[in-house]
Amino acid sequence: xxxxxxxxxxxxxxxxxxxxxxxxxxxxxxxxxxxxxxxxxxxxxxxxxxxxxxxxxxxxxxxxxxxxxxxxxxxxxxxxxxxxxxxxxxxxxxxxxxxxxxxxxxxxxxxxxxxxxxxxxxxxxxxxxxxxxxxxxxxxxxxxxxxxxxxxxxxxxxxxxxxxxxx
Amino acid sequence: xxxxxxxxxxxxxxxxxxxxxxxxxxxxxxxxxxxxxxxxxxxxxxxxxxxxxxxxxxxxxxxxxxxxxxxxxxxxxxxxxxxxxxxxxxxxxxxxxxxxxxxxxxxxxxxxxxxxxxxxxxxxxxxxxxxxxxxxxxxxxxxxxxxxxxxxxxxxxxxxxxxxxxxxxxxxxxxxxxxxxxxxxxxxxxxxxxxxxxxxxxxxxxxxxxxxxxxxxxxxxxxxxxxxxxxxxxxxxxxxxxxxxxxxxxxxxxxxxxxxxxxxxxxxxxxxxxxxxxxxxxxxxxxxxxxxxxxxxxxxxxxxxxxxxxxxxxxxxxxxxxxxxxxxxxxxxxxxxxxxxxxxxxxxxxxxxxxxxxxxxxxxxxxxxxxxxxxxxxxxxxxxxxxxxxxxxxxxxxxxxxxxxxxxxxxxxxxxxxxxxxxxxxxxxxxxxxxxxxxxxxxxxxxxxxxxxxxxxxxxxxxxxxxxxxxxxxxxxxxxxxxxxxxxxxxxxxxxxxxxxxxxxxxxxxx
Numbered sequence: 001x002x003x004x005x006x007x008x009x010x011x012x013x014x015x016x017x018x019x020x021x022x023x024x025x026x027x028x029x030x031x032x033x034x035x036x037x038x039x040x041x042x043x044x045x046x047x048x049x050x051x052x053x054x055x056x057x058x059x060x061x062x063x064x065x066x067x068x069x070x071x072x073x074x075x076x077x078x079x080x081x082x083x084x085x086x087x088x089x090x091x092x093x094x095x096x097x098x099x100x101x102x103x104x105x106x107x108x109x110x111x112x113x114x115x116x117x118x119x120x121x122x123x124x125x126x127x128x129x130x131x132x133x134x135x136x137x138x139x140x141x142x143x144x145x146x147x148x149x150x151x152x153x154x155x156x157x158x159x160x161x162x163x164x165x166x167x
Numbered sequence: 168x169x170x171x172x173x174x175x176x177x178x179x180x181x182x183x184x185x186x187x188x189x190x191x192x193x194x195x196x197x198x199x200x201x202x203x204x205x206x207x208x209x210x211x212x213x214x215x216x217x218x219x220x221x222x223x224x225x226x227x228x229x230x231x232x233x234x235x236x237x238x239x240x241x242x243x244x245x246x247x248x249x250x251x252x253x254x255x256x257x258x259x260x261x262x263x264x265x266x267x268x269x270x271x272x273x274x275x276x277x278x279x280x281x282x283x284x285x286x287x288x289x290x291x292x293x294x295x296x297x298x299x300x301x302x303x304x305x306x307x308x309x310x311x312x313x314x315x316x317x318x319x320x321x322x323x324x325x326x327x328x329x330x331x332x333x334x335x336x337x338x339x340x341x342x343x344x345x346x347x348x349x350x351x352x353x354x355x356x357x358x359x360x361x362x363x364x365x366x367x368x369x370x371x372x373x374x375x376x377x378x379x380x381x382x383x384x385x386x387x388x389x390x391x392x393x394x395x396x397x398x399x400x401x402x403x404x405x406x407x408x409x410x411x412x413x414x415x416x417x418x419x420x421x422x423x424x425x426x427x428x429x430x431x432x433x434x435x436x437x438x439x440x441x442x443x444x445x446x447x448x449x450x451x452x453x454x455x456x457x458x459x460x461x462x463x464x465x466x467x468x469x470x471x472x473x474x475x476x477x478x479x480x481x482x483x484x485x486x487x488x489x490x491x492x493x494x495x496x497x498x499x500x501x502x503x504x505x506x507x508x509x510x511x512x513x514x515x516x517x518x519x520x521x522x523x524x525x526x527x528x529x530x531x532x533x534x535x536x537x538x539x540x541x542x543x544x545x546x547x548x549x550x551x552x553x554x555x556x557x558x559x560x561x562x563x564x565x566x567x568x569x570x571x572x573x574x575x576x577x578x579x580x581x582x583x584x585x586x587x588x589x590x591x592x593x594x595x596x597x598x599x600x601x602x603x604x605x606x607x608x609x610x611x612x613x614x615x616x617x618x619x620x621x622x623x624x625x626x627x628x629x630x631x632x633x634x635x636x637x638x639x640x641x642x643x644x645x646x647x648x649x650x651x652x653x654x655x656x657x658x659x660x661x662x663x664x665x666x667x668x669x670x671x672x673x674x675x676x677x678x
Contacts, residue, residue, distance in 0.1 A: 007604050014339065021346055024361050028353060037630040040353030043622045044361055047342040047349075054342070057335035067333060069605050076603065081393045088392050089596055092385070092571060096588050104576070112568050120564025130565070134572060146222055148580050 003072035008062055015055035021048035087119060103152035108135050171301055174527060178535030181226060181528060190223065190231040191536055195544040198238020203555050204566060205246050207387070208255030209239035209486070210503045210609075214383040215570060217376060217510050218577040225514035226529050229507065230536040233490070236503050237289065237540045240446065240483045241548050244281035244475070245555050248274055257446040257482040260454040264467060264474030271470055275552070276417040280472045281479040282548045283421050284428045288480030289541035291432040292439075292487035297534055300523075304495040306644075307520035312631070313638050315497070315519075316624035317648040319617050321655070322442040322498045323610070328655030329441065331448075332607040344611035347373045348618025355626060368586025375509040375615045376581055377591045382608050383502075384574035385595025388567055390602065414549070420472065427457035427477040435481030439488025442613065445501040446485035453481035487537060494530060495520055497620065502609040509616040513581065518620070 022045055029039030030046075062070045077085065091114050098107035112131040116122045142148045144166045152159055181187060201212035212235050220228035243258030248265035261281060268277040310318075323341050330337055350361040351372030362369045431453035438449035457477035458467045467474045489500030490507075497518035499505035511518050522530050548555075578591035598608055632638035639649045 003604070006600075010601065010604055010606075021361070024363065025346075025349075028356070028358055028360055032634055037355070037634075038626050040356045040358055040360055043625065044346045044349040047346045051339050051342045051346070054335040054339035058333070058339070061333075061335070069333075077393075084392050085389050085599075088389060088567075088571075089592075092575075092592060096575065096585075096592060099575075099588070100585060108572060112572070115568040115571075116564065120562065120568075122562075122564065126565075130568075134569065138572070138576060141219070142576060142580065146580070148221075148583065150576065150579065151585065 001076045003069055003074050003076050004062075006076040007058070007069050011055050011058040011062065015052055015059070018048050018052035018055060022052065084119075088115075091115065091119075099151045099153065101153045103155040104150045105135050105139070106153065106155055108138070168298075171297060174301075174531045175297060175535060177528070178531030178533075179538075181532035182230070182535045182539050186223070187227055187230055187532070187536070188539070190227050191234045191539050192543055192547070194231040194234025195238040195540055196547055198235035198240075199242040199245075199544065199548060199551075199555060200238075200558055201235065202239035202242020202255055202258075203245040203558055204561070205250065205252045205391075207239075207570075208243065208257060209236045210501075210506065211383045211387050212236075212239055213503050213506050214376070214379040215573050215577055217379075217506060218580040220510070221580070225511070225516060226532045228510065228514060229529065229533050232507055232510065233533060233536060234540040234543075236486055236507075237483070237537065238544050238547075240486045241282060241285045241479075241544050242555070243482070244285070244479055245278065245552075246559055248277045248281065248475070249556055249559055257450060257485075258478075259447065260450040260478035260481075261475055263454060264469075264471050267468065267470035268472070268475065273470065275413055276420070276472065277475050278552055279414055279417045279549065280421055280424070280475045282545055283418065284424075284431070284476035284479040285483040285548075286541060286545040287428050288432040288435055288483035289487060289537070289544075291429065291480075292436040292484035293534070293537045293541060295436055296487050296491055296537070300491055300495050300530075300534070303491070304520040304523040307496050308524070310496075310520065310644060312624045312627035313642055313645040314648065316621060316628055317639055317645040317652060318496055318498050319621045319624065320652040321648050322492075322613065322617065324652040324655035325442045326607070326610045326613075328658035330607060330610075333605060334659050336604075336606045337610055340607050340610040341614045344378070344614025345618040345621065347378065347611075348375070348615045349622060354619075354623060366586070368584060368590070371582060371584070373590065373615065374581055374587060375506075375612070376513075377578055377587045378594050378615050379506050379509070379612050380574050380578050381591040381594025382598040382612060383506075384570065384577070385592060386598035386602065386608075388570055388574075389595065389599040391563065392567070421476070424473045424476045426460065427453075427473040428480045430456060430460065431477035431480035432484040435484030436488040438481070439485030440491050440500050442489075442492070442498065442500050445489055446482040449485040449488075450478035450482040453477040483541075490533075490537075493518070494522060494533070499613060499616065502612050505609075505613045505616045512616075512619075 025041040025045035025048055028041030030041040031039055033039050061067050065071050091111060095107045095111040109131040112134060113127055116127040116130060117124065142150060182191065198209065198212060201207045202209065213232050216235065217232065220231055223231070239255060240257060243253060243255040244261045244265065247253045247258040247261040248269050251262055251266040253259045253262055265277045265281065268274065326337050326341060327334055350363065350369050352358065353360045359370060434453050434456065435446070435449040438452060439445055454474060454477055457473050458464050461467065461471065461473055489504045492498045492500045493504040493508050497508065499508045508518050516522065516526055516529065575588060578588045602608060628638050640646045
């Protein structure tokens with residue numbers, strides 16, 4: 001896909017999103033309410049309208065081939081880059097999905113091992129050290145010092161003794 | 168005048184509390200590190216680390232984040248000079264002459280020049296700040312809803328009129344930020360509003376940190392993955408010889424560059440105040456002017472020390488300058504200060520001129536901390552130059568997972584809702600895809616912070632005027648501000664018309 005094609009697709013998607021926002025805003029009154037002032041939906045409605053007009057402007061420039069992006073025939077995301085970015089983004093998505101099941105202390109070490117060992121090609125020694133040290137530091141800092149309880153999923157029971165000691 | 172000095176002295180008392188002093192030193196060192204790492208700048212550091220500051224009271228938190236901001240401005244120069252890659256966009260101009268100096272074996276001279284110029288820029292601007300801020304805040308005390316809205320319009324208009332990005336994309340970015348800030352509840356009627364796809368997570372709104380960490384954490388790191396490739400690029404690190412004797416020799420030579428350093432400081436400060444401009448254009452402009460006023464302009468680009476000093480002075484001065492409108496008017500002067508402003512809201516402070524009256528210990532603690540941060544950063548920087556050079560050898564693949572971890576937890580911590588973590592990932596990926604198409608993202612972050620302040624200001628104004636927009640033009644302060652905002656907003660249109668009229672004429676003259 002070229003940058004030019006990506007520009008078209010993005011403008012269409014964002015235009016559609018703007019229309020959705022306009023419709024959604026219009027669930028509240030968008031006009032003037034006597035004795036009350038502007039309706040609750042008017043502010044986001046008119047802003048979404050400007051978004052839609054901007055997308056129209058981007059499309060207009062696209063059709064008359066104006067600007068660096070609208071005329072670029074380069075590949076939008078080079079294939080070797082796409083692999084790297086997809087691996088990183090994908091591993092993040094999987095990690096977040098796992099938060100709710102095996103908890104942050106189950107998912108985070110997996111993520112760190114994957115990133116350091118398989119993407120970064122670091123030694124097992126370094127990988128394992130960081131995969132253990134980082135979650136421990138996070139536990140101390142967030143759960144004990146800041147008292148912010150992070151998602152645990154099925155690992156919750158293992159933390160009850162720890163809570164008893166620290167909290 | 169005396170009153171200001173008295174309050175500044177009070178501020179210093181706050182700064183010299185042991186905890187705050189530690190926060191400044193820690194912040195400066197961390198900022199230097201963040202600034203020095205290619206791909207990370209002050210805005211990324213402040214966005215990712217803001218959730219950690221819930222640990223300390225607001226004054227300590229802002230002092231810490233401001234120190235990071237400051238340190239990152241110094242740190243950016245280190246990788247510009249040593250690697251030839253700007254450590255942050257604000258240090259782009261520093262590569263022009265810093266890199267050639269490093270290649271000539273004079274890396275230490277460039278690094279010391281950058282550090283000293285940053286110190287001078289920081290010092291001049293913080294003094295200007297101390298004496299500008301209180302009168303400005305005093306004037307702003309009479310501002311009502313129409314003035315507040317006019318000021319926000321001015322802030323957004325600078326992006327359209329002075330920003331170098333596509334106008335439609337800039338407008339889009341501003342509006343999407345404002346709309347996202349309207350998600351949740353209508354503040355006046357109390358009805359649920361814009362609950363997208365009826366997902367209940369949207370009922371508590373879109374936290375600005377979710378967008379900021381999404382864009383400046385996740386999105387930025389994806390961007391860096393692309394630029395550096397996962398295998399870790401080959402090192403282009405220059406060698407630097409550092410010794411006390413060479414340091415003193417370099418310092419003696421720096422005295423001669425005072426003119427460009429002072430010019431850069433003043434320019435940076437005033438450019439920094441403008442929301443759309445900030446440190447990057449400020450430092451580029453300072454570089455250009457330093458070249459013009461130089462007696463040997465031909466040396467620029469081949470290792471002129473003035474070419475390092477002027478932009479470095481300017482970017483530090485700009486970071487202080489951008490705090491002026493943030494503190495006095497509640498309008499951030501840069502993406503980083505937008506995040507600081509959002510932080511102030513989280514800490515329970517109401518941004519705006521009332522801060523000087525209601526929370527003077529916060530304001531003056533921050534101002535005094537800038538003096539201290541400036542000095543500490545200089546000392547840490549010069550003392551640990553060899554350490555920071557080593558830091559540049561840290562492989563990106565070690566740093567990246569640590570930053571991602573901080574992002575994931577930082578997105579979760581403020582609301583403790585997984586919905587926000589998912590939203591942050593979406594913002595990160597979409598932001599990355601949009602950035603590849605030159606959509607500017609800073610206006611969206613500014614807008615999501617200002618949105619909750621802009622909407623009530625507009626609606627209250629319209630309620631006062633019974634629906635007439637003339638209220639923005641009839642009042643003493645709001646009128647001129649609004650006119651300037653509109654002029655800036657339509658500047659691109661004027662330029663287009665001017666170009667249309669001018670070009671055929673020029674062709675006719677040529678023919």
